[in-house]
Amino acid sequence: MEEPTYLKEINNGISEMYKSIMEIYGDVLSVMGEPDEVKAKEICEKTKSVMEQEEKVIDLCVEALIRHQPFAGDLRAVTSAMRVSYDLARISRYLSNIVQVIGDVNSGLSCAPDVKELLESGWEMIQESIRSYLSKDPILATSVIEEDAKIDAGYRKVLSKYKDYAAGGACVLMNGLIARIIERMADHACYISAETVYMVTGSRIGVRAPKCPPEHHHQ
Amino acid sequence: MATKLVTEKLSAWFGKKQVLKDVSIAFEERQVTALVGPSGCGKSTFIRCLNRMHELNPGARVDGKVFLDGLDIYGMDPMEVRRKIGMVFQKPNPFPNMSISDNVVAGIRLSGDARKSDLDEIVERTLKSVGLYDEVKEDLKRSGASLSGGQQQRLCIARALAMQPEVILMDEPTSSLDPASTSRIEELIRKLKSEITVIIITHNVGQAARISDKTAFLYLGELIEYNDTKAFFESPKSPITERYITGRFG
Numbered sequence: 015m016e017e018p019t020y021l022k023e024i025n026n027g028i029s030e031m032y033k034s035i036m037e038i039y040g041d042v043l044s045v046m047g048e049p050d051e052v053k054a055k056e057i058c059e060k061t062k063s064v065m066e067q068e069e070k071v072i073d074l075c076v077e078a079l080i081r082h083q084p085f086a087g088d089l090r091a092v093t094s095a096m097r098v099s100y101d102l103a104r105i106s107r108y109l110s111n112i113v114q115v116i117g118d119v120n121s122g123l124s125c126a127p128d129v130k131e132l133l134e135s136g137w138e139m140i141q142e143s144i145r146s147y148l149s150k151d152p153i154l155a156t157s158v159i160e161e162d163a164k165i166d167a168g169y170r171k172v173l174s175k176y177k178d179y180a181a182g183g184a185c186v187l188m189n190g191l192i193a194r195i196i197e198r199m200a201d202h203a204c205y206i207s208a209e210t211v212y213m214v215t216g217s218r219i220g221v222r223a224p225k226c227p228p229e230h231h232h233q
Numbered sequence: 234m235a236t237k238l239v240t241e242k243l244s245a246w247f248g249k250k251q252v253l254k255d256v257s258i259a260f261e262e263r264q265v266t267a268l269v270g271p272s273g274c275g276k277s278t279f280i281r282c283l284n285r286m287h288e289l290n291p292g293a294r295v296d297g298k299v300f301l302d303g304l305d306i307y308g309m310d311p312m313e314v315r316r317k318i319g320m321v322f323q324k325p326n327p328f329p330n331m332s333i334s335d336n337v338v339a340g341i342r343l344s345g346d347a348r349k350s351d352l353d354e355i356v357e358r359t360l361k362s363v364g365l366y367d368e369v370k371e372d373l374k375r376s377g378a379s380l381s382g383g384q385q386q387r388l389c390i391a392r393a394l395a396m397q398p399e400v401i402l403m404d405e406p407t408s409s410l411d412p413a414s415t416s417r418i419e420e421l422i423r424k425l426k427s428e429i430t431v432i433i434i435t436h437n438v439g440q441a442a443r444i445s446d447k448t449a450f451l452y453l454g455e456l457i458e459y460n461d462t463k464a465f466f467e468s469p470k471s472p473i474t475e476r477y478i479t480g481r482f483g
Contacts, residue, residue, distance in 0.1 A: 083442075085466045085469075086475045089467060
């Protein structure tokens with residue numbers, strides 16, 4: 015079925031957000047090697063632009079709801095776009111937060127974050143999730159959601175590696191915080207993927223609810 | 234939710250042309266059900282079968298069953314059926330030579346159901362129920378045709394309600410009205426469902442989404458989909474429904 019023009023405009027907005035975030039990601043990788051105040055400021059400014067892009071997408075969605083009163087797949091596409099634009103904005107904020115942590119915690123220290131591999135895995139999920147969303151591919155989306163367990167495991171691995179090194183101070187703190195941020199970014203990749211599944215099939219996957227630990231049965 | 238009106242394999246013809254094919258549907262009591270579908274899909278014929286008006290057309294024929302509270306309406310007196318299952322048409326059609334109050338009680342007078350002393354009370358109560366009383370109470374003797382289009386349609390709804398129907402059928406009741414009048418009728422329909430089962434045909438899918446609890450989609454005389462309105466408009470099961478409600482055809 016031919017996509018209405020207003021949905022094309024909304025998807026263009028999402029694509030623009032994705033391009034901006036890709037740029038921010040590249041900048042973050044360079045800062046991870048070596049703290050750079052100028053670059054950090056640039057990243058912060060770029061993140062602000064992503065927020066503006068999010069507002070633009072939301073405006074387009076609201077206008078579509080008012081002017082076109084979409085139903086069925088078109089309605090799901092609009093509501094998903096609102097959620098996905100929020101997820102993308104959050105991801106850009108998280109990328110910016112990584113740079114902030116490097117700047118704040120690592121100031122004057124020489125330890126570089128060693129969670130780069132985890133970040134790369136998380137970023138791959140984000141890319142795949144957006145690809146699944148833009149190409150309306152629920153199979154790819156489902157595979158992204160399945161990948162989240164690996165990121166969760168990687169996060170726990172970082173925590174367990176550092177928890178016995180409290181004396182490690184700033185480096186321990188930095189790696190733990192960044193790992194946590196990456197874990198959250200990957201969660202947003204799952205949210206985007208869940209929106210793809212909803213948009214295409216109409217079925218909701220409950221990925222936004224917190225993963226609670228299983229109950230312990232005391233004997 | 235109790236079932237009020239049920240059709241079983243309902244088919245209808247005009248001469249040799251079959252316009253309705255084996256439509257089976259259960260309408261829930263005190264709910265608003267919207268019927269949507271492209272022009273000529275059989276919506277009007279369908280609701281005219283529900284109160285035995287279709288058979289009034291020369292050469293018209295009906296097959297299948299329609300049950301009201303479990304009783305087959307085709308085994309009942311047609312006048313009794315039409316008293317229990319009222320109808321409001323697309324174009325407001327007050328009797329032009331009658332006053333507002335006479336329009337309201339025209340059906341009751343015809344059936345000889347009420348005492349003359351009851352009629353004033355019925356006029357006031359019914360006009361109040363459609364939100365028209367305060368607008369016309371100063372001059373109930375003026376002609377019904379002198380009212381605005383929206384007021385005329387509310388008068389016609391009042392006329393149908395005066396018969397105390399259990400089900401009311403509405404065939405595009407707002408298609409000739411301005412947005413404000415449409416909004417008042419929609420509000421009235423939502424209010425009516427506390428007492429009556431409402432079945433409404435509309436070409437405005439937005440209206441169906443706003444006012445109905447359940448929605449049915451008819452296409453080429455067949456029932457394609459029938460579901461809770463939210464699910465119907467958010468995730469229709471049939472690709473034909475999807476294409477229709479997103480404006481790809483029809």
